[in-house]
Amino acid sequence: MILVVIDDDPANIKFVRFILANEGLDIHAASDPQSGMELICKTRPQIVLLDLVMPGVQGMEVLQKILEFDPGIDVILMTGYYSTESAVEAIQKGAADYFPKPFSPDKLRERIGQIKEDSKHRQRSLKLENELLENFEFDGMIGRSPLMLELISQIRRIAPHFRSVLVTGPTGVGKELVAKALHRLSPGQKGNFVALNCSSISETLAESELFGHVKGAFTGAHQDKVGVFEYADGGTALLDEIGEMPLLLQAKLLRVLQNQELQRVGSPVIRKVNVRVVAATNKDLPEMVRQGKFREDLYFRLCMIELKVPSLAERREDLPMLQRYFLKTFAAQYKKPLAGLTRRAQTLLARYSWPGNVRELENVIGHACMMTESDVIDIRELPDRIQNLRPTEDAESEVEMSLDRLARLHAHRVLAHVSGNKVRAAEILGISRTYLYELLKKNTPDQDQQDSDTKQDESKLVAPKAPRGG
Ligand SMILES: Nc1ncnc2c1ncn2[C@@H]1O[C@H](COP(=O)(O)OP(=O)(O)OP(=O)(O)O)[C@@H](O)[C@H]1O
Numbered sequence: 443m444i445l446v447v448i449d450d451d452p453a454n455i456k457f458v459r460f461i462l463a464n465e466g467l468d469i470h471a472a473s474d475p476q477s478g479m480e481l482i483c484k485t486r487p488q489i490v491l492l493d494l495v496m497p498g499v500q501g502m503e504v505l506q507k508i509l510e511f512d513p514g515i516d517v518i519l520m521t522g523y524y525s526t527e528s529a530v531e532a533i534q535k536g537a538a539d540y541f542p543k544p545f546s547p548d549k550l551r552e553r554i555g556q557i558k559e560d561s562k563h564r565q566r567s568l569k570l571e572n573e574l575l576e577n578f579e580f581d582g583m584i585g586r587s588p589l590m591l592e593l594i595s596q597i598r599r600i601a602p603h604f605r606s607v608l609v610t611g612p613t614g615v616g617k618e619l620v621a622k623a624l625h626r627l628s629p630g631q632k633g634n635f636v637a638l639n640c641s642s643i644s645e646t647l648a649e650s651e652l653f654g655h656v657k658g659a660f661t662g663a664h665q666d667k668v669g670v671f672e673y674a675d676g677g678t679a680l681l682d683e684i685g686e687m688p689l690l691l692q693a694k695l696l697r698v699l700q701n702q703e704l705q706r707v708g709s710p711v712i713r714k715v716n717v718r719v720v721a722a723t724n725k726d727l728p729e730m731v732r733q734g735k736f737r738e739d740l741y742f743r744l745c746m747i748e749l750k751v752p753s754l755a756e757r758r759e760d761l762p763m764l765q766r767y768f769l770k771t772f773a774a775q776y777k778k779p780l781a782g783l784t785r786r787a788q789t790l791l792a793r794y795s796w797p798g799n800v801r802e803l804e805n806v807i808g809h810a811c812m813m814t815e816s817d818v819i820d821i822r823e824l825p826d827r828i829q830n831l832r833p834t835e836d837a838e839s840e841v842e843m844s845l846d847r848l849a850r851l852h853a854h855r856v857l858a859h860v861s862g863n864k865v866r867a868a869e870i871l872g873i874s875r876t877y878l879y880e881l882l883k884k885n886t887p888d889q890d891q892q893d894s895d896t897k898q899d900e901s902k903l904v905a906p907k908a909p910r911g912g
């Protein structure tokens with residue numbers, strides 16, 4: 443592991459070299475920020491020890507420059523002029539730690555040891571995540587949350603047998619992916635998969651789109667045309683946004699579902715088809731039935747089998763895996779060697795509500811991958827609406843906190859800092875694991891408000907950590 447120390451005092455550099463001599467580190471030193479930056483670019487260190495007050499330079503600016511170059515570097519600041527404000531500012535700007543001089547050699551060694559452990563842990567979890575990614579991809583669908591696993595198991599059970607399925611869920615959750623999986627998993631289904639968006643066609647054309655027409659059926663019908671259902675004969679038709687289907691066509695659709703027969707527009711011939719129908723919607727169909735906008739008989743026919751696709755907010759556990767999946771996809775697409783997202787970027791993504799669901803996440807990661815100039819994605823590559831979730835530091839609010847609440851807040855911060863590793867967190871906090879669980883568990887209704895504050899506060903002190911590849 444490579445460490446760069448930047449300090450204008452040669453005695454200090456010597457001291458650092460001395461106390462870290464047996465830590466298995468490859469140590470490089472620079473006596474001013476300019477040559478320090480050059481050294482960092484050249485050696486790509488994991489750790490930087492930075493003296494905060496050097497003649498003629500603002501240490502915080504140097505810190506920012508280092509993190510702009512590589513947000514994954516753990517920067518430890520050293521200073522002879524300690525103040526709480528500058529410590530908070532440093533940590534908030536992304537420093538890994540802050541050491542007032544003179545510091546004890548043991549403390550520094552201990553902190554470096556932690557960083558080494560964390561980095562090993564990150565690499566392990568990266569490897570694990572990649573393995574999981576392979577195991578938990580189901581026909582292009584990523585997810586291992588209980589809700590997703592349940593959905594996948596339903597798809598498996600339904601696919602061989604269904605004639606029609608209703609797939610419901612908000613926009614961007616993957617309803618079309620579900621339809622395709624249903625199609626691919628149906629044994630012996632050699633026919634086509636055809637998708638028709640019911641909202642994008644006019645009422646007059648819709649009938650011909652679905653059922654086809656014969657030459658001369660209406661003005662402009664110059665030749666016979668096969669409709670969606672005939673084209674999907676022996677296969678699957680996805681009727682997207684089924685709620686937008688005109689009432690008249692709903693009756694004809696019902697006939698296909700019930701009798702497997704249809705007539706092309708303008709033709710008296712009744713044709714037999716063998717089509718399986720997946721109807722998708724993000725509308726409240728029962729409500730539309732009440733308002734007379736959707737046929738009740740068709741609704742009852744469709745809802746006999748309903749697959750509910752959960753929103754992303756309902757399955758936040760899947761976020762990290764989806765992030766990695768999209769990162770991998772876009773890294774390949776843009777031919778960039780992207781290693782991951784910084785921890786503070788992940789924290790923000792985890793806090794966002796994702797109204798546009800997986801599609802929105804896909805777009806956000808895609809855009810970030812395109813924009814980034816380094817090998818990690820940091821907050822600045824995220825859209826404003828997500829960047830704005832970063833609360834402003836408000837150290838005073840802590841002065842008004844009860845000890846109990848501050849303890850919980852601190853426990854959450856430390857836990858976030860060690861990627862949720864409770865054993866490590868308890869070690870750092872110097873408390874038993876049982877007590878840590880107790881601190882994390884406290885969650886009575888009257889603490890709800892406090893809790894939401896706490897969650898906001900958590901983010902303030904999360905240092906950026908980029909998962910490193912390899
Ligand atoms: N579980 C998932 N794993 C990987 N990609 C997903 C997943 N769910 C959705 N996606 C991706 O998100 C995007 C949106 O999915 P899809 O078009 O299936 O959503 P939808 O529910 O049909 O949305 P809408 O209601 O707006 O039509 C697609 O690019 C899809 O590949």
Ligand SMILES: [Mg+2]
Pocket residue numbers: 617618682722
């Ligand atoms: Mg769709």
